[in-house]
Amino acid sequence: MELNKIIKLAEAAETEVAELTSGLVQFNSAHPDGFTDEVVEYIKAYLDKHGIENEIHYDDPKKPNIMARVKGTGSKKVLWVGHIDVVPEGKPENWKYGPYSGEIAEGCVWGRGSSDMKGSCAAAMVSARLLNEMESIPNTVEFWFTCDEEIGGGKGARWLAETGLFKGDICIIGDGNGGGPEAPSIDLGCKGGAGVTLVARGQTAHGSTPFLGDNAITKLINGVPWVEKIDDFELDFPEDLKPAVEGSIEYYKEMMPKVPKMLKAMEHNFYTPSVTCNIINGGVKINVVPDYAEAEFDIRLTPGSHPTKVVDRIKELVKDSGIPGLEIVPSRVHKPEDTAGYYESPSSSFADQFKDIIGKITGKSVNMKILTGGTDGISTSKIAGIPSLGYGTSLTGQAHQPDERVTIENLVLGVKIFTAFPYFYE
Template sequence: MSDLTTLKQQLIDEVESRKDELIELCGSLIKIPSENPPGDSTEISKFIEGYLGKYGLKTEWHESADKMFNLISSIGIEEGKHLIYCGHTDVVPAGDRSKWDFDPFSGEVVDGWLLGRGASDMKAGLGGIIFAFALLKRLNIDLPGKLTLAIVPDEETGGEFGVPWLLEKGLVKGDGCLIAEPSSPLNPTIGQKGSYWFELEVFGTPGHGSLSPVAGGNAIVDAIEAIEKIRSLWDMKITIPEEVKGLIEVSQRYMREVEEDREKFQPVLERITVNVGTIQGGTKSNVIPESCKVQVDCRLPFGVTQDEVTAYLKKELDGLGIRYEIRQFGFRSNANHTSAEDPVCRSIVDNITFVTGENAYGVMQWASSDARHFREYDIPVLQYGPAYLPSIHGYNEKVQVEDIVRCAKVYAAAVIDFLYENK
C-alpha cells in the first residue's frame, strides 16, 4: 500500500469515526432557514464562519447583494495545484407547511434519514465539504497545493450573485472544482444540457368580446398557435458532436440500468425539451385580449446553440403572421461538459470506487447548474453529493445518513489524489 493510499485510508477512517459529528453539522445547517427568495444568508454564513473558526480557519466575506454573502476559506500552499470545493447555502422555499410530515427545518435524523428542506439540495453536500475541509486542517495534513472552500448564497434562483459573481471578480481560481450538488451514489455529473428560458409576448387588437372572431385580433388565440410552433423544437433535427457521443451513450445506459425508472427519459439527452410554464393574458371574458405572455423553459442538448434556437423560433413564428416579441431571461447556456479523463473527474470517480468498492463513472445531467459558470472560466468541474433525488424541491425532503458519510469520505480522499498528482 502506497503512502498516499495509506493517507487516504486514514482520512476515510477519521470520517467514519467522526460521522456523528458530520451529521450534527448537516442537521445544524438545515435548522437555519435560508430560503431563496428572500435570499438572506446572514445567519447561516455566521454559523459556517463560527464552525470553521473553531479549527483556526479564517473566512473571507464578500457581499454580492443585500444580505447575500459569499464565503471563501483556503488551506495549503500557493505552489502546486489548486482545487475548489463549492456549495450553496440557499434552498427553495418550504412552501405549504401543512403538506410536510415533519418540520421542514427540523434537521432531525429518523430511521437513518436526515430530514428537512435542503437535506438533498444541498445542505448535506455542503456540510460534507465543510467537514472534509476542516478535517484536513484538524489533522494537520500537509497539502502540496491549495484547497479552497467557496460557499455561495444564490444558486436556486439562477445564481447571479453566487458563483458567476465570484468568478467575474477573480475571487476564486483553480485547476479543478467539485460542486457538492446532489447526484447518484456512483455517478457524478460531468456534463449538463444548456438552458434557454424565454418569454413570448403576443400582441392583439382589443375589442368587444361579442364581435370575436370577426373583429379585433385575439392575442390568446394567436399565442396558442405560437405555442404549437414552440413545441416543435422537440422535433428539431440535431446532430450530436462526435466528442460527446460516448458521454451521451453511457448516460443513457445509466438511465436504463441504474435508475431504471428513468429509462423513458433517454431521448431528452439528444433533444430540445420544451416546458410551457406560465400563460398570462387578457383582462376579462368579454374583452378581446390585446396581450398574452407565455414563459417557456427549454433545455438544449449538445449540437445546438442558443442562437440557432432563436433563429428557428423567429422563422416559425414569423410564418404565422402574428405580432410578437421574444425576451430571454433566467438560465442561459449552451450544453457543456468536462472530460471524464480530466484529473478532477478522475479524482472523484476513482475515490468513489475506492470508498465503495463499486464501479463508478460520470454521466450527463439533463438540467443545468453552477458548473456551467466554472467551465466558462476554463475550470474543469463536476458534481457529486448525497441525495434522495425524488425528494428534491418537494415536500418531505430527506437524505440517507449513509450517503452523507460516503460522500464526505470521497471528498476527503479526492483532495489527496488531485493535489498530489503531478505535484
C-alpha cells in the same frame, strides 16, 4: 497520508456530519428571500472553532458567501463549490418532520436542503477540518459556500466568478446526486437554456363585437404547439459526449416511474431539446378583446449544442404556422458560437483522477452523467474558466420534494471524497 487513513477519519466523523447537516437545515434560507446570513454565521463559528482560515464575500449583506481555505505546500489549488440557499418548503403538512426541524431519524437527516445541498456542505465543512488537521497537504483547497444558486447564482457563484474571486486549477461542484455508495457517478456538466417568449399581437375591440377585433390570446394558443414542435429537433452536441449522454439516459430512466410514454420521452431527451410552456400572460378586462398575449417557454439543451440554431428553427416553425402577428423573442441574446450549459471532457486527467478515487473509495465502477438542471458549475466553468466536475451527496429523487432527506451514509461518503480527492489530486 494513506487513503485508508482518510476513510477512517471520515467514518469517525459520522455523528459530526449528521449534526452539522441538521444545524444547517435549521436556518431557513429559502427563496424568495434566500437570505444566507445566519447560515454563514453558523459555518463561520465552526471554521473559527477549528482554526480554519475563512473569508466572507458579499454583494448583498443579507446574502453572504463564505470560503474556508486550507493551504497546501504546492502551487495547485482545488476549489469545492456548494450552495447554502434552498427552495421553499411548500405545504408544511406534507412533511413527516418539520421542514426546518433537521430531525435525525431512520438513518437520515430530514428537512429542506438536507439533500439539496446542505448535507453536502456539511460534508465539505468536515473535510475542511480533516485537511486542516493534517500535518501538511500538497494542494491548497478552498471550500466555497454560496447563496442564490436556486435562482441562477446572481449574488452567489455568478457574482464570485464575475468579480474574479474564484481562482483555481480545478473545481468540484458538490451539488446533485452522486448516486451514493451503490451506484456512484460523476457529473460531467449540465444542460443550458435556450428559452423563448412567443408574443402574439392582434387588434382590440369591444367584447360584445369580437369580430371587429383580432384576438391575441387565440393566436397565442394556436401558436404554442408550433413552438413545441422544436421537441424533435436534432441537437448538435459534440461527439465525445455520446457515452455520457447514453449513460445519463440510463441513469434517469432508472429513477423514473416506469411509464412507457415517459421512458420514451427520456430516451430522446438529450438528443433533442426539452420544451415546456410554463408562463402565459394576456388580456386586460373581461369585455375587451386582447391585442397582446405572450407565452414563455423553458427550453433546455444538452451542453455543447448551439442555442442560436434552436432559436432560428423555432422562428421558422412559427413562420410555418401561417398565423399572422406572432413573434419569437429569445430570453437571452446568443451569439452563433455560443454553446449551451457546460461540460468537461470525460477523458481529462481531472475526470480520470476523480473517477479513480471514487472507484477506490466505493469499490464500484463510476458512471459519468450530465444533469438536466443547472448548477453553480456554469459559473465556475464558463465564467471563471475552471474545469468543473460534480459529485453530490444528494439522495435520489429528494431535491425540491416534501420529506426531503439525506442518508447519513451518503454524507460520510461525501466526507471521504471531498477530503481524499483534493489531497491526492496531482
